[in-house]
Amino acid sequence: MAVLRRSVLPGFRLSLGYTVFYLSLMVLIPLGALVVKSGTLSWHDFYTTVTDDFVISAYKLSLGASLAAAAINGVMGLLVAWVLVRYRFPGRKIFDAIVDLPFALPTAVAGITFADIFATNTWLNAYGNDWYRVTLVLIFVGLPFVIRTVQPVLQDWDTETEQAAMSLGAGPVTIFRRVIFPVLFPAWISGVALAFARCVGEYGSVIFVSGNIPGKSQIVPQLIIEKLYLPPDENGVTGVAHATSIGLVLLLISLSILLVLNAIDYLSRRHDR
Amino acid sequence: MSIEVKHITKTFGQFTALKDVNLRIETGELVALLGPSGSGKTTLLRIIAGLELPNPGEGEISFFDESVGDQHVSRRKVGFVFQHYALFRTMTVFENVAFGLRVRPWKSRPSRSEIRDRVEHLLKLVQLEGLAQRYPQQLSGGQRQRVALARALAVEPKVLLLDEPFGALDAKVRRELRRWLRHLHDDVGITSVFVTHDQEEALEVADRIAILNAGKVEQIGTPEEVYEKPVSPFVLQFLGNVNLFHGRTTKQYVRPHDVVLVADATGPDSIPAEVEHVAFSGARVAVMLKRKDNGTILEAEVPRERHLALGLHRGQTVYVDVKESRTFEGDYSI
């Protein structure tokens, strides 16, 4: 990281040096460990580990429930953001503020309160399977993302464009579909993707509501923790190696979501220029 | 002299902001750096202050014959007034002005009461006595500008540097403040340099004007010198509107007030033109004309009496005489 231009402000070397040092200590070395450790796995072991039936079913549950939760949040988040920005109603500010609660509430607390709600309100358990419960909890976990990405765009939105469309004879549905939504789309899709990424990795709140039955109601993070402490299997592959392989796939999923997000950001900016 | 800049070059990546610039500013002068945006005038001012570092090399900057090129901005003792004032938002007006005194090393720091007296004196000088306890956000643009000036003067700088000092103000406050700055400069007598892109401002306020173009000083001189004896077409054009006549071999430049309108041709050089538009601005009348021979547009500025005598109106045909024109060597007509 070379300095391009000398500056008169002090502290550049000190601050950048400390930043890089701390970042290396906290992020680069640990992540390097993951890369190095997964490098010691043979491709065969890696492949058999991550295509194991139990692993596949855990991925199905994690990705499926996350996708469902992200989709529901995509719709509801858009609606919540719309209502919070465009309408005035008593208690609006309070509802606006509590949207951040899922960010702030520790996951374990969310987990036990949802587990308790499912246990004491049996009518909620009408579809009493794990998919259903996990999805509901993940809706809570991912709830702020779409709202908080769409809200500022809606706030900056100038209603004159809408009025122009109205003067040209467009109806409300057309206006939303053709005029408003295209503007919101980059923010909206990145909100959905962020919610999805968060849900895929979520552990704390989900373990309290899912049954943790291998092959049936186990999410990926649960599986990683379970494998971590297992003795070596019949092929001599250690539990840590199993956990690393599965974790690596999880990490790759998050990183590719991040990559897609950056691409969306880049493309939407190019549109502006 | 009090500021001397020798052979300064500055590049930002591919872009050359200053090319081998030399400048001498005498003690007690008020000098304007005038130029269009991108001409390097702000960069030059910031290099004098030490906020920007010139390309390493033979360049040299000295204040009062003492080289300051190696000195950090915090040791150069310059008073710098930023374009957007850069007042400390978390401090009151009083604290803003006192800042430079309070950060001095313990030994040279004035006592509390001395600081108070100094700040009060400065606030009186900039006519802001009653506002010491206000925050910058609670002041108008013109008031902020004066706080910035008082803050810069508080440290008793060797030179005062102002970056577009009136750029962010509206037209009326601008005119008031620039007269006031001129008076203040005459009172305080500190060597001052200010950057502006407004030629009217430079002509009115400065003792001397340095005109910059594309990283070079085109000309430096008193307002009269640069206006009456411009060394290049750029300086001429930058200091006011100008009409261009293509002669046989050279380009002739004529200011609108050197264009004379007459009802009938006075000789072979009179050019017939049609009046396109007449605009009053008080005692002078600006007239837009279209030459009948080649269709180019001319601007003329005539006294009110002349306008009344000719009865100028749209569509009228008049003859154009040139009272005074300028040509430049090597500036050939195609």
Added chain:
Amino acid sequence: MKSPTPTPLSDAHGLPRHLRRPGSVVVQWSLTLIVVLFLSAFIIWPVVNVFRGAFSKGVDQYVKTFYVPTPADTSTLSRAEKRQLAKDQSQAERTREAVMMTVSVAAIVVPLNTIFGIAAAWAITKFKFRGKTLLISLIDLPFSVSPVVSGLIFVLLMGRVGIFGDWATHLNWPWPWSAYWRGFDVSWFPIGFAEWKQGVIFTPLATALASAFVTFPFVARSLIPLMASQGVEQEQAALTLGAKGRQMFFRVTLPAIKWGLIYGVILCTARAVGEFGAVSVVSGNTNANDTMPLRIEKIWQSYNTQQAFSLASLLATVSVATLLLKIFVDRKKAQQSLETSPGKTAQGAVK
């Protein structure tokens, strides 16, 4: 620009009332109702349920989660009652220790991440250098890594079979002379004499490391946009007035970013206190390493719902307080960036 004419009964960001279609009021109220119900069901209900559960057996039982007093006269108690009392007391003590552990982990992690956040934001917003974008992405990285994977990373680094495993498992925590790292579980100040811990993984140190990893973007993230919007002119002005680097930082920069910094620190604290997944992996299920969230899980698994909620109510209070502070700080922060005029960013400073 929006028209300056007031539109009574219309909202700031919506269409003027006279442009609304007949019937749109019905749509408006239905949508509002759906949103209110949705947020109530998914946010208010769960949070209220925490407090309901905590106090479901009364205040006495709530207090007993944290402290079980010994009756003045224990001679009248039966043997079974005495055993129960001792058990309750030891459970309450463990809960108190978990609270202490959480507090002390936060006390280590938050200052470290705060210093990092300020340094990173200073370098990124006030200077131009190559690799800045990469640096920002690296700072964001922990946001996109699953907490369990974050924990796993430290196991791979410091665990028995980890890269530094050999060294880390035999490491005694030396401190000058005879003082040793003894973790957070004995007293809340982590450095003490005599007793010491061995190894890294499954010790409180690992808990602190994992928490630091998960929470380190917060301060930097809340400072970077604020400091970028403030630009470099105020610092430059301080320098022209003769201020030294330290004076410039403490008198000009720090006051200007105060509220953004407080906000970042609050967020960082809230997340450090509530972190579960990463800490769960590196704590090794040892009682002595329990932080509050881990303790909640253990109490929950022993089917003591009310006590789990009592402990959870502390964390829920912290997060609600965080929200209230956020609203307050947002207002202050808006004031701080309000007066930022354009053209003062690091890029704009150069003409």
